[in-house]
Amino acid sequence: MPELNTGVEIFRIQIIAVVGSLFIIGFIIELIRRKKLQERYALLWLVAGIVMIVLSIWRNGLDKLAHLLGVGYAPALLFLVALGFGLLMMIHFSVVISSLTERNKILAQEVALLKAELNKINDEFKKRSVN
Amino acid sequence: MNRLLVIIPAYNEASNIADVVLRVQKATDTLSNIRATVLVVNDGSTDNTSDCACTTGAVVLDLPYNLGIGGAVQCGFRYARDKKFDMAIQIDGDGQHDPSFIHKLISPLQEGTADMVIGSRFLNREGFQSTWLRRIGIRIFEWVNSAIIGQRITDNTSGFRAYNKQAIALLAEEYPSDYPEPEAVIVLGLRGFKICETPVVMRERQGGTSSIGSMSSVYYMAKVLLAIGVNVFKKQNQR
Numbered sequence: 001m002p003e004l005n006t007g008v009e010i011f012r013i014q015i016i017a018v019v020g021s022l023f024i025i026g027f028i029i030e031l032i033r034r035k036k037l038q039e040r041y042a043l044l045w046l047v048a049g050i051v052m053i054v055l056s057i058w059r060n061g062l063d064k065l066a067h068l069l070g071v072g073y074a075p076a077l078l079f080l081v082a083l084g085f086g087l088l089m090m091i092h093f094s095v096v097i098s099s100l101t102e103r104n105k106i107l108a109q110e111v112a113l114l115k116a117e118l119n120k121i122n123d124e125f126k127k128r129s130v131n
Numbered sequence: 132m133n134r135l136l137v138i139i140p141a142y143n144e145a146s147n148i149a150d151v152v153l154r155v156q157k158a159t160d161t162l163s164n165i166r167a168t169v170l171v172v173n174d175g176s177t178d179n180t181s182d183c184a185c186t187t188g189a190v191v192l193d194l195p196y197n198l199g200i201g202g203a204v205q206c207g208f209r210y211a212r213d214k215k216f217d218m219a220i221q222i223d224g225d226g227q228h229d230p231s232f233i234h235k236l237i238s239p240l241q242e243g244t245a246d247m248v249i250g251s252r253f254l255n256r257e258g259f260q261s262t263w264l265r266r267i268g269i270r271i272f273e274w275v276n277s278a279i280i281g282q283r284i285t286d287n288t289s290g291f292r293a294y295n296k297q298a299i300a301l302l303a304e305e306y307p308s309d310y311p312e313p314e315a316v317i318v319l320g321l322r323g324f325k326i327c328e329t330p331v332v333m334r335e336r337q338g339g340t341s342s343i344g345s346m347s348s349v350y351y352m353a354k355v356l357l358a359i360g361v362n363v364f365k366k367q368n369q370r
Contacts, residue, residue, distance in 0.1 A: 105198055105308065109206040112172070112192040113213065 138207030141224035280320025
């Protein structure tokens with residue numbers, strides 16, 4: 001009985017993983033379609049989804065990989081891979097945010113410099129039109 | 132005739148800023164051979180700092196939103212670089228720094244003996260010496276920075292400093308963001324810029340609040356020491 005039970009559990013986790021991955025891939029593609037997500041930032045998400053699906057369906061490969069890495073309970077490897085992708089994603093976003101912050105700072109400085117320049121030109125123009 | 136830009140970063144300093152600008156103008160008017168321009172960088176203030184500064188005849192740069200002290204001062208460096216100023220002085224907008232020391236800050240620049248001059252409150256130990264907790268932090272910077280750049284700097288956190296043209300050009304491109312003062316010393320020092328200090332007397336701030344709250348001093352130390360450490364391992368172009 002316990003053997004059958006674990007078999008059913010693994011089967012169930014496979015279904016959950018496949019459905020979950022498909023849902024994420026679909027959601028990401030929909031976001032790209034609505035232009036709410038740029039392709040360059042979607043790439044890592046799609047790769048993660050595809051890897052998850054492959055590992056979920058291809059039970060034999062998952063088992064072999066788990067054995068290779070010394071993971072006793074193969075489906076746990078799915079979580080490990082997902083977690084790894086999550087971590088990678090967060091580092092990726094930290095890098096993106098840092099570069100955006102830097103560009104944002106330069107942009108704000110340029111705006112301030114241009115505004116001051118524009119004010120100066122406007123003042124001179126007013127003075128000239130009065131004379 | 133040398134052109135000097137006095138950069139005053141100001142965030143919600145409406146109550147002081149006009150007074151500070153006028154005192155700077157008075158101090159710089161007496162300098163011989165120097166034509167000074169006062170620049171107030173309004174760092175996205177929510178009060179009328181900008182209008183108060185404008186009434187004094189100073190040039191005012193209005194940042195569209197708050198960038199923090201580093202971003203504001205760097206904006207001043209970019210102005211100095213674009214307008215080809217020979218020297219720049221940075222002085223706080225809260226009245227802590229006495230503009231009558233400006234001539235002492237720029238004289239090593241004029242003689243060509245230094246690229247950057249820091250106004251230090253610890254050389255003669257006169258005036259406001261900061262709280263004991265902050266003095267400990269400042270002492271740590273003194274050890275760390277002096278060891279890294281091989282020049283003894285007693286007041287790494289002083290925001291009262293002068294720079295020559297070469298230093299301006301570098302800092303317009305890369306100036307640290309969050310708590311820039313100790314890090315800027317490293318940025319210049321590691322590239323072989325000559326840094327010297329001159330004694331100044333500081334007052335307690337006259338209004339506004341410090342950019343470093345008491346609770347965040349540990350974060351401040353950690354962040355700046357990390358930044359200094361990273362700087363040491365960054366690729367440096369020697370001048």
